[in-house]
Amino acid sequence: MHTAAIPNQVIGLESNHGFRILLIDDNRDAIDSMGALLSLLDYDVRTAEDAESGLEIAQNFKPHLILSDIGLPGMDGYALAPELRKAAGARKLILAAATSYGLASDKRRARDAGFDYHLVKPLDADLLISFVARQQNEF
Template sequence: MNEFSVSTPSARRVLVIDDDRDVADSLAMLLDVLGCDVRTAYSGAVGVSLVADFQPRIVFLDIGMPEMNGYETARRIRNEPAGRQAQLIAVTGWGQELDKKRTREAGFDRHLVKPADIDILEEILAASGDESPRI
């Protein structure tokens, strides 16, 4: 960090992983407006590779992706040293109790149903340094 860098709680590193580019880009733009340093990946494999380099504090992750779904992506992120401390947030169209149980088992901290409510996103960002209840 140089003398001109400022670190504030709102300037969190956030990674968005979603195979739907429009959804990923829209969420990334919103998070950018909310003061986050955001990176976007359009596949689970690319997202896992970004975790080590970018070291995000929060990862918003789609579940229903081809090739490597969100559950497997979450497990792989949790196996990365930088992924153990990240807060994993499922952002999915699936919202049944069984879906929430599966996200919990895969290592997610929260489960949001699309479209994500901006108030909940702001709550997650505000509490990202605090312990928060799981799912």
């Protein structure tokens, strides 16, 4: 599992639109604010409030990056991660847990479920922007 680091440079707005991001969280305020911020930076963003709709959107939208909460209603993020990986097939996918679960055991469980990154909420806007830019740079 990787830690989120701040990149040396942020991608320019003109090149952000091709980077697709899916946000999955049952907290509407959280995904609305993260989605609005990333949309202002011209990222192509979709949101879902539960695992089932997130999986459906992921299959059609084919995101490059998914930030998913763990504590979702119905199927939790730990069960969702392998399903998202299966849906992506051979296509590259960056999967990040964005959760309030921050214990070492939570991080291990997220890694074991298939998450590449573990970010603890609430996410600072600068950290979110930097994290997404780094993922785009490395994609």
